[in-house]
Amino acid sequence: MSTILQHPRHLCALGGQQSVVAIPRAIPILHAGPGCGFKLHTGLGSYNGFQGGCYSGGAALVGTNVGEKEIVFGGEQRLREVIDGALKVMDGDLYVVLSGCATDLVGDDIENVVTQYRRQGAPIVYAATGGFRGSNLHGHETIVNAIVDQLLTPQEKISGLVNVWSTVPYYDPFWAGNLTAIQDLLAGLGLRTNLLFGPDSDGIDSWRRVPAAELNLVVSSWTGLSTAKLLNERYGTPWLHWPTLPIGGKETSRFLRAVTEAAHVDGQATQAFLDRQEKRYHYYFERAADFFLEFRWDLPSHYVTVTDAFYGTGISRLLSGEFGLLPLRHFVTDQPPLEQHEAIQQQFAVLSSELNAPLTFTADGDQITAELREHPDSAPLILGSAWERDIAAELSACHLSIASPMMDRLVASGSYFGYNGALRLIEDIYSMILSAVQ
Amino acid sequence: MSVEQQIRQRDAANSGTGVQIRERRLGSITGFVGTAGELVQIARAGELAERERSFTQAGTCSSFCATLQLSLIQDAVVINHAPAGCAGDFPMFNLYNRYGQGKRNLARQNARLLTTNLNEQDTIFGATHKLVDAIHKAFRAFQPKAIFVTASCTSGIIGEDLESVIEEAEQELGIPIASVNCEGFRSQIWATGWDAAYNSILRKIVRPPLQRQLDTINIITFIGDDYFSELLQPIGLKPNLVVPFTGVKQLERLSEAGATAHMCSTLGTFLAAGLEREYGVPEVKSPPPYGLDSTDRWLREVANLTGKGAQVEPFIAAERAAIAPQLEIHRQRFAGRKAFVAAGPSHGHSSMEVLQDLGFDLVGSCMFHHDARLDHGDPTGDSLQAATRHTPGLSYGVCNKQAFELVNLLRRIQPDLVVVRHPSLALSIAKLGIPAVFVDDEHIALGYRGLLRYAHKLANWLANPALERTLARTTKLPYTHWWLNQPPFSMLGEPR
Numbered sequence: 001m002s003t004i005l006q007h008p009r010h011l012c013a014l015g016g017q018q019s020v021v022a023i024p025r026a027i028p029i030l031h032a033g034p035g036c037g038f039k040l041h042t043g044l045g046s047y048n049g050f051q052g053g054c055y056s057g058g059a060a061l062v063g064t065n066v067g068e069k070e071i072v073f074g075g076e077q078r079l080r081e082v083i084d085g086a087l088k089v090m091d092g093d094l095y096v097v098l099s100g101c102a103t104d105l106v107g108d109d110i111e112n113v114v115t116q117y118r119r120q121g122a123p124i125v126y127a128a129t130g131g132f133r134g135s136n137l138h139g140h141e142t143i144v145n146a147i148v149d150q151l152l153t154p155q156e157k158i159s160g161l162v163n164v165w166s167t168v169p170y171y172d173p174f175w176a177g178n179l180t181a182i183q184d185l186l187a188g189l190g191l192r193t194n195l196l197f198g199p200d201s202d203g204i205d206s207w208r209r210v211p212a213a214e215l216n217l218v219v220s221s222w223t224g225l226s227t228a229k230l231l232n233e234r235y236g237t238p239w240l241h242w243p244t245l246p247i248g249g250k251e252t253s254r255f256l257r258a259v260t261e262a263a264h265v266d267g268q269a270t271q272a273f274l275d276r277q278e279k280r281y282h283y284y285f286e287r288a289a290d291f292f293l294e295f296r297w298d299l300p301s302h303y304v305t306v307t308d309a310f311y312g313t314g315i316s317r318l319l320s321g322e323f324g325l326l327p328l329r330h331f332v333t334d335q336p337p338l339e340q341h342e343a344i345q346q347q348f349a350v351l352s353s354e355l356n357a358p359l360t361f362t363a364d365g366d367q368i369t370a371e372l373r374e375h376p377d378s379a380p381l382i383l384g385s386a387w388e389r390d391i392a393a394e395l396s397a398c399h400l401s402i403a404s405p406m407m408d409r410l411v412a413s414g415s416y417f418g419y420n421g422a423l424r425l426i427e428d429i430y431s432m433i434l435s436a437v438q
Numbered sequence: 439m440s441v442e443q444q445i446r447q448r449d450a451a452n453s454g455t456g457v458q459i460r461e462r463r464l465g466s467i468t469g470f471v472g473t474a475g476e477l478v479q480i481a482r483a484g485e486l487a488e489r490e491r492s493f494t495q496a497g498t499c500s501s502f503c504a505t506l507q508l509s510l511i512q513d514a515v516v517i518n519h520a521p522a523g524c525a526g527d528f529p530m531f532n533l534y535n536r537y538g539q540g541k542r543n544l545a546r547q548n549a550r551l552l553t554t555n556l557n558e559q560d561t562i563f564g565a566t567h568k569l570v571d572a573i574h575k576a577f578r579a580f581q582p583k584a585i586f587v588t589a590s591c592t593s594g595i596i597g598e599d600l601e602s603v604i605e606e607a608e609q610e611l612g613i614p615i616a617s618v619n620c621e622g623f624r625s626q627i628w629a630t631g632w633d634a635a636y637n638s639i640l641r642k643i644v645r646p647p648l649q650r651q652l653d654t655i656n657i658i659t660f661i662g663d664d665y666f667s668e669l670l671q672p673i674g675l676k677p678n679l680v681v682p683f684t685g686v687k688q689l690e691r692l693s694e695a696g697a698t699a700h701m702c703s704t705l706g707t708f709l710a711a712g713l714e715r716e717y718g719v720p721e722v723k724s725p726p727p728y729g730l731d732s733t734d735r736w737l738r739e740v741a742n743l744t745g746k747g748a749q750v751e752p753f754i755a756a757e758r759a760a761i762a763p764q765l766e767i768h769r770q771r772f773a774g775r776k777a778f779v780a781a782g783p784s785h786g787h788s789s790m791e792v793l794q795d796l797g798f799d800l801v802g803s804c805m806f807h808h809d810a811r812l813d814h815g816d817p818t819g820d821s822l823q824a825a826t827r828h829t830p831g832l833s834y835g836v837c838n839k840q841a842f843e844l845v846n847l848l849r850r851i852q853p854d855l856v857v858v859r860h861p862s863l864a865l866s867i868a869k870l871g872i873p874a875v876f877v878d879d880e881h882i883a884l885g886y887r888g889l890l891r892y893a894h895k896l897a898n899w900l901a902n903p904a905l906e907r908t909l910a911r912t913t914k915l916p917y918t919h920w921w922l923n924q925p926p927f928s929m930l931g932e933p934r
Contacts, residue, residue: 004572005522006552006579012523027916033591033622035499036523041862043526047533058862059841060916063496067623071595085493085929089842089921091914101521102591102623105561131521132558132592366579386529389536390548405529 007365007387009333009404011043012101013129015136015171016143018044020096021057022169022176023196024203027092028056031079031110032100034065036131044136048404049173049411062086066102075108083113087122093204094151095124096143104130118150123204125150137223137334140168144196144227147207154235155212162186162263163194163213163231165224167310171404177415182219185256185418188273189265211235215263218242219255221309221344222336238262244347245314248322248422249281281419285322288426292323299433300398302326306368306384307403308334311416313347315383315402318422320355327357328380331368333403335361381429398433456619457637457708460627461488464707465810468626468838471927474803475830478823481810487933494929495840498860499622501588502527503631505551508586508618508638510535510661510682511689515550515582517572519565519598520590524622525553530861538661538683550580561596566603573607573615583686585615586638594621614686616642626838627807629704629782636709639681640716645690647717652696652744654678655722656713658706662881666701669727669885673741673749693717696744699736701726701880702785703812703819711813721814725784725821729791730758732824733885757886768893769797775900778851779803780837780844780867781859784821785880789857790832791825792883796893801853802833804844806860835927841866842917847926848872855900871910873903 014036020028030037041058045051053059064082066075079097086095097114114126127146129139144165164182169175176198183193183200194209195201202209216231216239218224228239240262246255253274260270292299303325305312309332319325330348341361349356360371369391372382382392382399386408392399401408402416402425416425460466469489470477480486501524509516509531518524528551535549552575554560554568569587576585585607587600600617608615616638620631657666657677666677678695680688692698698713699722700706710721720743727736734754741750777798779789783805794800805822812819826832837843845866848856856867859877867874875896883892 003555004552004568004575005525005555006575007548008522008525008528008553008555010522011526012521014523015526030496032496033499034497034626035502035622035628037496038498038862039502039526040523041526042530043523043528046861047529053862053865055914056916059495059839059860059866061496063494065494065497065626067626071623081492082494089493089917089929091916091918100591101561102595105592105595131523132556132561134557135522366575386532387548389546405532407529407533 003364005364009363009385009387010135010137010171010335011040012131012136013133013139013142014098014100014131015040015044016127016129016139017061017098018057018136018170019140019143019168019197020098021045021054022198023094023207024055024201025092026056026094026096026203027086027090028061029083029086029095029097030061030063030100031075031097031103031108032063032066033102034063034067036100037061037063040136043405044170047407048170049406049409051170051173051411056090056092062090071102071106074106075103076113079108079110079113083117083124093123094147094207095122096147097124097126098129098143099127100129101131104128104133123151135335136171137168140171141223141226144224145230148210148227148230148234151207152211155209157214158192158209158212159214160190160263160265161192161194161209161213162215162217163196163210164217164219165196165227166219168220168223169197173404173406173411174415174417177413178417180413181415181417181421185252186259188277189256189260189263189270191259191263191265211237213237215240217259219246221334222340243310243313243343244317245310245416246418247314247416247425248318249278249285249419250321251314251317252418253278277419281423284423291430298437300379300381302328302378302380304329304331304372304380304382304384306331306333306382306388308332309336309344309347311402313344315416315425316348317351318425320351327355328375328378329357329371330359331384332359332361333363335363398436400429400432457630457633459625460630460633460809461625464812466627466807467810468807468836469930470808470836471930472834473830474822474826474832474834477808477834477836478820478826478830481808482817484810486808486810489933490931491840491929492931493842495842497626497838498628500620500625500628500631500634501590501622503628504588504618504620504635506531506660507632507635507681508588509549509551510538511584511684511686512544513583513685514586515552515576515580516586516588517569517576518551518553518588518590519556519569519593519600520553520588521556521592522553524590525551534661541663542683544683550576550582552576556592561592564596564598566598569598569600569603570607573611577611582613584613584643586618587615588618589621591622594623614642629807632705633708635681636712639689640709640712643686643689644692644713644717647691647694649694650696651694654695655740655744656680656692656695656698656719658698658700658709660701660705660880662701662879665881665884665888668887669733669737670740672753673737673746675740675744675746693719695719697722697740699726699740701884702788703821704782704784704809707809707812707814714814723814723816723819725819725824726788727885728788728883728888729795729825730886730889732788732791761886761890764890768890768897771897772797774799775855776801776851776853777855777857778848778853779857780863781857781877782806783808785877786859787821787825789877789883792889792892793857794829795889796896798855800829800832801851802835804835804837804847806838808836839863842921843926843929845870845915845917846922846924849922850926855896866915868906868909869913869915871906873900873906875899
């Protein structure tokens, strides 16, 4: 049984619409009730870092707005009408039809409708994303796998080409910045990245190139793994799964060495690149050190993460592994599949037994609040969603939103990925604290 | 009969009754093209027919509108009986809540919102047990004075029996618990959600009057600042802004006010009519007080209903005189500038009236729906007629947030300014390079002084359209060349 959630941090499978919006010139077509698209845009797009509607999202979202008539008599005819219109009105390269609760419950045969259009040559695919089927993270995987399954054909391999599957677009407000960071870092290793989402993606051309890659790089806690496995079955492409955020001097270099090995690139060239990056990183680290050493008495010694496992483990390794902070508690809020829980526990426990903190898997604000109340005098630094503002105030804690929903920050190209990402996180945390105390 | 007996009688009479959707209750439609005068006439004659679009963009649903009103009641809880995605609007309402609390000097706190997070199993076996748990969880966490259970497409289609759960929990917990029949698929008119929310308030919260407070005027609003005091205090009245940022106690006493008015008669129609029908609180039928003429009429009606007739004429004359010199300057500044309104009725009608008063050349408007009548049934409440009393030939469309249609239309008209109301729509307009002023505080233009306030805001926005020009230069709208060369309303079907 799925649990009741106070102040939820994820939405439903139809939230995969935002992953379509994240593909340049891709057009989502919602076969769903009249309010789904706008609500999901609101929760994942606008009131989550104010990422906006962009090209095909927000007010531009195509939807059948099914009503009583379609619930009673079926909505396939209505869907055909709207697809006909969308192919004429909307200027796109790829159309993705997503079902909602209402149309999945009444059992419209959407696959059949969409397949007919594809047979006639339209670049259109279908994904079953009725909201009750799972979270928007599942919805993201569903649409990605639908495109892989329904659109891709075998391609000649391109030497040094790496597909990147990282954090879920829009749900993670830093998704686009992360992709740019990964692209820049991998370029330093001499690799060419194939980005499927965001401003550096070539849209449908990038997607058609997916089978040509020599490696699938999955940089997220668990989303994208099923895609990598599917691509391995179809095209024999190996994958590297990196489940923790590479952030800071140690973790970023460890990540890049692993990529070097998996992609069979020149290790010496990588070492030279890492040396340059680390040198720059430690230059800024040293500059900030005066502040950390001298203002320490009034800064929180403990921190709490209320994020997905990817951010939680990475940030923990940065703050405890490089900056000397102590973990108080970790909450993993993205509801990873049960079989991942043990691995995630281990990823948190990697530093040392003294630096272990209790870990709870929950997306329920009520439970998070109750467990944090067990530490009434700790005044920690809370890195979570904007929902944690209340409990932070109650505990006199410092709070920075870094996870969905994030209605108290605006995110453009920001990212906490890599060497620069660590410095950016430190800037954000301590600027917030310095501002709050004055 | 004691008050308690009356309440029990009220509950028994209303038990389980959902509000009828606007399509049936008010003859509301989402598609029309013609002139404002034609629409007024057709609707008045009872001949307004829906025109459906073959192609549509995603709209909004009743659940969104219902939750917006209910989630801002400070000591209540909203439980959404739905899959988690229907909670996509929670973050927005939380921002509204904290922002509004700050403006009202209340302690900032999260809105109290839960989802039963329905999954596939729940759709097969039912999930009323989760609703029971959610009600208890909410009660433990917040000790609310009332709980609202909002329905969803899923809860509606699988046939969840909310009422029996609610009845039992009410008895156990001793607080009012109300279902809200705001299933998204039931209506294409998302304003039906206001009605569903107000219906639950009328059924379960409002009590029979203990003591009439005839100097208090209920004002049904969204989240705007209190500019109503400016209009009411000078004639000895005080506004009671509802429903956002109230408490349950305050709502219980809605029946005691001297009258009920609204900032938007489409918003408040169901609640105001209900308060008049059930408790004899008269509804101010005149369109809301935006623009000189409508403000005059509204004030006169309010004064008439509350016995303040003697104070009102000197006040109107004094206010009109006070703003006249500055208003004239603004009128000269805006003269000849072409304006367009894309919003929901009737607040959009108010904006049309205000823009005309400020000297703009109103070149057309599109509203998100049209109610053939309001719940009170009195044609003097026709805000479209009021806004176009001097300009009945105005080009007018009804278009439920269909950006493709609006973009096509505005690209031809090229107004100097578009006043836009619904979130997410401004970007589509701005990408055309047209200044798009989003109505965030819907009260800013209220009354006489509001005209000046609004004029300043518009003047500042128009003074530097660099944002829109940059967007027009650097971004693309997602519409094909083919579409942009079709007639704007060519996807609109015949009246049925």
